[in-house]
Amino acid sequence: MNDTKFVPVMITPFNLKAKVDLDVVSNLIDFYLAAGVKGFFANCLSSEMYSITEDERLELTQHIVRYVNGRVPVVATGSFGLTVNDKAEFTKKIYDTGIDAVILITGHYANVEDSDDVLLKNFDRMFKLTGNIPLGMYECPAPYKRIIGPDVFKTLLSANRLVYHKDTSIDLEKVKAKIDIVKATKSNLEFFDAHSPNAMYSLQMGAKGMSSISGNFYPEILVWMVNNANDPAKLEEVKWLQAEISRVDPLIHVAYPMSAKYFLRKRGLPVRTISRATALELTPDQKKTLDEIHGSFTMWCERLDIKPVDVEQLMLPKYPLDAAI
Template sequence: MQLPDKKFVPVMITPFNLKAKVDLDAVSRLVDFYLAAGVKGFFANCLSSEMYSISEDERLDLTRHIVRYVKGRAPIVATGSFGLTIEDKADFTQRIYDTGIDAVILITGHYANVDDDDDVLMRNFDRMLKLTGDIPLGLYECPAPYKRILSAPVFEKLVATNRFVYHKDTSIELEQVKAKLAIAKNDPNLEFYDAHTPNAMHSLQMGARGMSSISGNFYPEILVWMCNNASNPDKQEEVKWLQAELSAVDPAIHVAYPMSAKYFLRKRGLPVRTISRAHALELTPQQKQTLDEIYDRFTGWCDKLDITPVNVEELMKPLIHLDPPI
């Protein structure tokens, strides 16, 4: 039986060096890691990338480096809606698109204030679309600066413009996800991704193109397996079991994120330092213990589902380790 192609698209973290500058060499190793895990796309310059804590030039340099290193092996999207005015946002959208990405993501909360109604949102989106020519665009209901969830009617109007090829949804409520998926199905060029790991099984079975959640910065192999098997009738017992496991640990991995992800990746052997510009506090001993326990559960998931974790040691052979392990 031919199952529909589903994608896991990680929201990439940004490694920093000891001077808290972007570590592009570690970014390359992360790309290798994600690809080895089976991901089918990348979301660069996103909230997980600490996009609000890096400069405009760093956003562009980081995205450009990822494009050059990936070399067309997978599509790449990146956030472009930065600037004080709509004109500023359109200008940065063009600049980041020129790095070679496949589509520019617009944060819904960048196009209306928290107390503005949807008419304001639509007017600003209309101006944005007119200023960005034929650049392929995407939508993301990012939690920052505040989470602007698109209602089904607003989402339908935006989809009807035929400008959007990507949507990252954070509705959380499955009925809202279902309503928007019904609209997304009317546009074959629009790819719908759920950001909420506890929704994974249901969203994928309802027709989402894939998942794009922070859990992929801990165990991307597991999310790839879920995308590949959520609709497989022969794997439903395992799918339901895994979904329960992922939902159980999901609240814990959000604590102190993205430091939690950097700790976890470092534990897996990647050269990612526990340095963050967005989260200044060190992880507490209890937080580390919780992540260690989740790591043990992750290895158990792999054993039960016959998943081979990425061999990070083999992947890192060309790299000289400058720091001792955790």
């Protein structure tokens, strides 16, 4: 049985007043689930978590938990606040929304110039302050990317508090070293690679799945990859698709998350190209590039017999069966 997963890093739709649009969040959840995702990472960098308030982070996460209603697990970032005590308090608040695990940003537990000893000390304090709350790590690019080396990774796992890791090291040797530690320690931690060009390789090394921004453009493609990367009968198709994903990956990062919002709108979702993280409009050239990638996506689906989500059908009003006609 294939138990690998694709877990999207959710974007946050805004209305014309730049307020969080919870109705469109629900539309997005329906879209992701129809594509076959097996979890959600809410309140993350793709969600513009640094550009929304504490109350909005909690409201958004709670809405996602309620709407998903146990169909798949939901995790969300909780390490906000100036001190470790503050981070622990917010972690408790966001866990109370009903999420399955709270994700800690590695760059929140040591300054860029600090040694790994500082990070380990702060994580240990965090573990002590958060009771039995299931925790995870994310090597988030902001405020700066703090990569967890294999030795530190092994030490953190030994606390038996971590159930989730989102890796952004990009370096496949480091990825393999960490996956090997998970295997050797028989940890229940689920290892997710954030770097789409690594997908085939990290999945074949034993990663639990992928959690990359490309899922905010074409989740069906990443779902197909996690489902087939270890199938010997599909090896040639997997290699071909990996080359295609890697080719377009640098292009979808340009002007992200606005690029994703434009792409999803092109796919028929009511996502406005409004972002709090950037006030810049997409240029005509950027739109043209994304239009071309949409054409590539259509071609990938045709070649691999993937059925793209029928967004038009998905967006139809859901009336109860006994509603008056």
